[in-house]
Amino acid sequence: MVGPIRVGASAFNPNTNAGLGCVLVSSAWAGTMTRFSASAVVHDGDAAENSRRAHALHLVLPALASWATALTLLGCSASAGAVVAVVVLAGMLIVVVMVPAEGIAGWRNVVVAVLGCVAAVAGTTAFRVHAVSTGPVAALVEQRASRVMEAVVTDDPRALPQHGGLFRRESFVVSARVESIGAGADRVALRAPVVLLASGGEWRSLLPSQRIAVTGRFAPPNPGELLAGTVLVRGPPRVLSGPSWMQGVAEVLRSGLREAAGVLPPAQRGLLPGLVVGDVSRMDEQVRADFKEAGLSHLTAVSGANLAIVAGAAVALARTAGLPLAARAVLAALAMLAFAVVARPSPSVLRALLMGGVAAVALGTGRVRDGVAALSATVLGLIFFDPALARSYGFALSVCATAGILVLAPRWRDRLSRRMPRWAAEATAVAAAAQAAVTPVLILMSGQLTPVAIPANLLAGPAVAPATLLGVVAALVAPLHMGTAQLLVRPAGLATGWIIGVAEHAAGLPLAVIPWPGGVTGLIALAVAVPVAVLALRHRWPRWILLAVAGGAIAAVAVTAPIVARWPPRDWLLVMCDVGQGDALLVAAGPGRAVVVDAGPDPVLMDRCLRSMGVREVPLVILTHPHADHIGGLDGVFRGREVGAVVVTPQGVGGRESARLSSDLARHRVVEWVARPDARWRLGPSELTIIGPSAETSPQGAGEGAAVNNASVVVHVRWAAGAALLSGDVETEAQAELLLRGLPPAEIFKVPHHGSGRYDPAFFAASGARAALISVGAGNDYGHPAPSALAQLHRIGARIYRTDLSGDLAVVARDGALSVISRGH
Known part of the structure; x- marks a missing residue:
C-alpha cells in the first residue's frame, strides 16, 4: 500500500513547513516557458499538437510510475525493492521479446519504457535503503x-x-x-x-x-x-x-545582503533576504504567519521561480543586445549558476538549477513548447538520482504547480480573454491553474483550502521580480561598496513592503483559509466535489442555481454575522485572548487602545488578538512574571504599535528569563517599571491597581518555578459596572499572603496558573467572583485545569469560561452589570 507523502526532519523545506501556499512558478523552466506555452499551445495545427501530446504522454507515464514506485518502496525493506526490480525487469524483457514493435495498439514502447524506469527506480531505491539500513x-x-x-x-x-x-x-x-x-x-x-x-x-x-x-x-x-x-x-x-x-x-554575499537590508524597516529587512535567497533567519514571525494564510509562503523558498526571474532578466538583456538564441540560453544558464552560488548550493537550490538547465536547453533549441515532456523527464531524472524526493511535499508542490501552469493555464487563459484583457487573463489563469493543481497536495498536508491565495498572488506577483533582481544585485555589490548596496535595497524595500501589505490584508479576510478534511478523506471529498461543481458550472440552469445558493449564503452571513457573532463586541472592557497554554489579556484603555496584561507564548497569536480587537496603541504592558508562556509573545505587542511602558515583577527570580526580558525591552527602547503595591493608573474606562506582590516578602513555594509564579504581579481592575481580579500565576503561598493583606472583591476572576491544583480554597472564595476565566491550552501536558480547582469554583458559585473550549473571551457591561461572551471556535 502506498504510504502518504510526508516530510521528516531530513527533508525539511521552508516552502513546505511554512508553506502550505500556492507554488505559482515552482521550477525555473516553468517560469521561463509560462508565457510561451500559455500563448502558443493552441495556435499550431491539430496534427502537430496531437503529436506533441502523444510524445509528452510517453514520458508522463514512466515519470508517474517511477514516482509511485519510489513512494511505495521507501517504506519497504531493501529486499522487497530488489524483488520488485527483478520481477519488473523480467516483465520488460518478456514484452520486448514477445510483443511486436507495433503491438498493444502501438503502445508497446511506452509499456517497455514504464517497466524499464520502474525497474531502475526500484533497484536504485533498494540500493539506497540497504545502504542506510546496514553498517x-x-x-x-x-x-x-x-x-x-x-x-x-x-x-x-x-x-x-x-x-x-x-x-x-x-x-x-x-x-x-x-x-x-x-x-x-x-x-x-x-x-x-x-x-x-x-x-x-x-x-x-x-x-x-x-x-x-x-x-x-x-x-x-x-x-x-x-x-x-x-x-x-x-x-x-x-x-x-x-x-x-x-x-x-555564498555566506559573504548573503551576509552583505542582510547588512544592506538593515536600512529597511524591521519587517522588510527580514523579508528581503528571504525573497532573494531564502534566508528567513530574520523574518518576522507575524509576516511568516500572514504569508502562510495568504498562500504566499512559496515566495520565501528558493525555487525555480527565483531562477526564472534571474534567467528572464538575463534573456531580456541578451535580446536587447541582439544576441542569437543560443547565446541567450548560455547567458541564462550562467545567470542561474551565479544565482545558485548567492543562494548557497543546497540540495533544493541544485534541484532548481537542474530544472533551470532544462529551461536553458529548451530555450536554446527553440523547443519551449515541449514543457510537459521536459517536466516529465526532469521528474524522472530527479526521482532516479534521489528517490527520497518521492515523499517530499515541496517536490510534489513544485511539480503539480508547474504541470498546472503548462496544462491548464493556456485553456483557462483563452476562455478568460473573452471577458478581460489578455494580460489580465493570462495572469489570472496562471495563478488559478497553479493553485488548482496544488490543492490536492495541500489537502493531504494540512486539510485546508486557501481561496485567497489566487488574488493574493496576483497582487503580490508584480513586486516579486523587482525585489528579487534588486536584492541579487545588492548582494553582489555589498562586498565592494555597502553604500551602493543600501541604495539598491531601498526600492527593493518598497516592493517587499507592498508584498507584506498584501499578505496582511489577505490573511485578515473572512474565509481566507477554509477548513477541509485532511488526508485521504479530504482527497476523496475533493474528488467528489470538483466534478459536481464542474458539471454544475458547465450548464446554464445548474450554474444559476449554484450562484443563487452561494449568493444567498453570502448575504445571510453578511446580515446575521453582526447580530450573531459580532467581534469585537461593542464597548468591551476586558478580553482574554486564546493563545494556547499561556496568558494574554487586554484591558480597555479607550478607542483603539488597550493595556496588555501578559503576552502569551506566541507573538503571532498575540498580534492576531490585538488586531482582531482593533488595538493600535498600548499605553501600558504589565508582565506578571518572566515565564515564556506569559512573555514569549511580547514582540507581537510591539508589531506596528506604540507602547508606552512595561511593568515587571520586583522579585529577583527567574534570572535568565528576567535578564532576557530586560534585554528585549532595551532593544525596543521602552521604559521598564518595577511593580509596586498600590500603584494605580486610570486609562479610558479602566482603573488598574497593583495589589501584589508585596515589596517586603517573597513567598517561595516548591521549586524555582513556584517561586517565580508566586512573584506574579496581581492586578485589580475596576470599571463603572464592576471589577476583575487578574492573578497571574500565584500559587498557594502567595494566595495566602494576599488574603492576609485583604483581597478587594471582583465579579470577574482570572483563575491563577491556568487552573492549577496548587490553590488556596479561601483565596477563591474571597474573590467573590461570579465568573471565572481560565486561559489554558487544549490537550496540554500539565493537566490544567485541575478537576479540584474546577470543583472549588463550582462550590463558590462561579460560572467557568475556558479559552480551550470557547476561544477568545470578552467581558462587557450590559444593563449596569458585567457579563462574559465568547468568540467561539
Missing part, C-alpha cells in the same frame, strides 16, 4: 548508543519553533553526513546521512560543508526516510574546518 550506524541505532563522531554539515541549520516553558532555548535540525565514529584506535571511517537534533545558539552560524565534532545518542530515523539515523546531540559543536570556498563566497 556501523545502523548497529548503533539499534543499541541506542552514544558516541563521539565527526560529521560534515550538508544543509543550513533549521531552527525549530519555540514553545512556552520556564526557559526558552533555541533548537535546531541539522542535516549532516557522519564520516567517522569514535576516536583513536577505535575510530571507524564511513559515510552515512543523518539528521542532528541539537540546541543552543552555537548551531545557528554553521555553514554547509563545515566539518564538526559532536557527541550524541543515535536513534531511529522517521520511517521512509533515506537516513541512517537521528542523532540527539549533547552540547555545542566543535568546528574542525571552515566551509568550502563556494559556501564561503
Whole structure:
C-alpha cells in the first residue's frame, strides 16, 4: 500500500513547513516557458499538437510510475525493492521479446519504457535503503548508543519553533553526513546521512560543508526516510574546518545582503533576504504567519521561480543586445549558476538549477513548447538520482504547480480573454491553474483550502521580480561598496513592503483559509466535489442555481454575522485572548487602545488578538512574571504599535528569563517599571491597581518555578459596572499572603496558573467572583485545569469560561452589570 507523502526532519523545506501556499512558478523552466506555452499551445495545427501530446504522454507515464514506485518502496525493506526490480525487469524483457514493435495498439514502447524506469527506480531505491539500513550506524541505532563522531554539515541549520516553558532555548535540525565514529584506535571511517537534533545558539552560524565534532545518542530515523539515523546531540559543536570556498563566497554575499537590508524597516529587512535567497533567519514571525494564510509562503523558498526571474532578466538583456538564441540560453544558464552560488548550493537550490538547465536547453533549441515532456523527464531524472524526493511535499508542490501552469493555464487563459484583457487573463489563469493543481497536495498536508491565495498572488506577483533582481544585485555589490548596496535595497524595500501589505490584508479576510478534511478523506471529498461543481458550472440552469445558493449564503452571513457573532463586541472592557497554554489579556484603555496584561507564548497569536480587537496603541504592558508562556509573545505587542511602558515583577527570580526580558525591552527602547503595591493608573474606562506582590516578602513555594509564579504581579481592575481580579500565576503561598493583606472583591476572576491544583480554597472564595476565566491550552501536558480547582469554583458559585473550549473571551457591561461572551471556535 502506498504510504502518504510526508516530510521528516531530513527533508525539511521552508516552502513546505511554512508553506502550505500556492507554488505559482515552482521550477525555473516553468517560469521561463509560462508565457510561451500559455500563448502558443493552441495556435499550431491539430496534427502537430496531437503529436506533441502523444510524445509528452510517453514520458508522463514512466515519470508517474517511477514516482509511485519510489513512494511505495521507501517504506519497504531493501529486499522487497530488489524483488520488485527483478520481477519488473523480467516483465520488460518478456514484452520486448514477445510483443511486436507495433503491438498493444502501438503502445508497446511506452509499456517497455514504464517497466524499464520502474525497474531502475526500484533497484536504485533498494540500493539506497540497504545502504542506510546496514553498517556501523545502523548497529548503533539499534543499541541506542552514544558516541563521539565527526560529521560534515550538508544543509543550513533549521531552527525549530519555540514553545512556552520556564526557559526558552533555541533548537535546531541539522542535516549532516557522519564520516567517522569514535576516536583513536577505535575510530571507524564511513559515510552515512543523518539528521542532528541539537540546541543552543552555537548551531545557528554553521555553514554547509563545515566539518564538526559532536557527541550524541543515535536513534531511529522517521520511517521512509533515506537516513541512517537521528542523532540527539549533547552540547555545542566543535568546528574542525571552515566551509568550502563556494559556501564561503555564498555566506559573504548573503551576509552583505542582510547588512544592506538593515536600512529597511524591521519587517522588510527580514523579508528581503528571504525573497532573494531564502534566508528567513530574520523574518518576522507575524509576516511568516500572514504569508502562510495568504498562500504566499512559496515566495520565501528558493525555487525555480527565483531562477526564472534571474534567467528572464538575463534573456531580456541578451535580446536587447541582439544576441542569437543560443547565446541567450548560455547567458541564462550562467545567470542561474551565479544565482545558485548567492543562494548557497543546497540540495533544493541544485534541484532548481537542474530544472533551470532544462529551461536553458529548451530555450536554446527553440523547443519551449515541449514543457510537459521536459517536466516529465526532469521528474524522472530527479526521482532516479534521489528517490527520497518521492515523499517530499515541496517536490510534489513544485511539480503539480508547474504541470498546472503548462496544462491548464493556456485553456483557462483563452476562455478568460473573452471577458478581460489578455494580460489580465493570462495572469489570472496562471495563478488559478497553479493553485488548482496544488490543492490536492495541500489537502493531504494540512486539510485546508486557501481561496485567497489566487488574488493574493496576483497582487503580490508584480513586486516579486523587482525585489528579487534588486536584492541579487545588492548582494553582489555589498562586498565592494555597502553604500551602493543600501541604495539598491531601498526600492527593493518598497516592493517587499507592498508584498507584506498584501499578505496582511489577505490573511485578515473572512474565509481566507477554509477548513477541509485532511488526508485521504479530504482527497476523496475533493474528488467528489470538483466534478459536481464542474458539471454544475458547465450548464446554464445548474450554474444559476449554484450562484443563487452561494449568493444567498453570502448575504445571510453578511446580515446575521453582526447580530450573531459580532467581534469585537461593542464597548468591551476586558478580553482574554486564546493563545494556547499561556496568558494574554487586554484591558480597555479607550478607542483603539488597550493595556496588555501578559503576552502569551506566541507573538503571532498575540498580534492576531490585538488586531482582531482593533488595538493600535498600548499605553501600558504589565508582565506578571518572566515565564515564556506569559512573555514569549511580547514582540507581537510591539508589531506596528506604540507602547508606552512595561511593568515587571520586583522579585529577583527567574534570572535568565528576567535578564532576557530586560534585554528585549532595551532593544525596543521602552521604559521598564518595577511593580509596586498600590500603584494605580486610570486609562479610558479602566482603573488598574497593583495589589501584589508585596515589596517586603517573597513567598517561595516548591521549586524555582513556584517561586517565580508566586512573584506574579496581581492586578485589580475596576470599571463603572464592576471589577476583575487578574492573578497571574500565584500559587498557594502567595494566595495566602494576599488574603492576609485583604483581597478587594471582583465579579470577574482570572483563575491563577491556568487552573492549577496548587490553590488556596479561601483565596477563591474571597474573590467573590461570579465568573471565572481560565486561559489554558487544549490537550496540554500539565493537566490544567485541575478537576479540584474546577470543583472549588463550582462550590463558590462561579460560572467557568475556558479559552480551550470557547476561544477568545470578552467581558462587557450590559444593563449596569458585567457579563462574559465568547468568540467561539
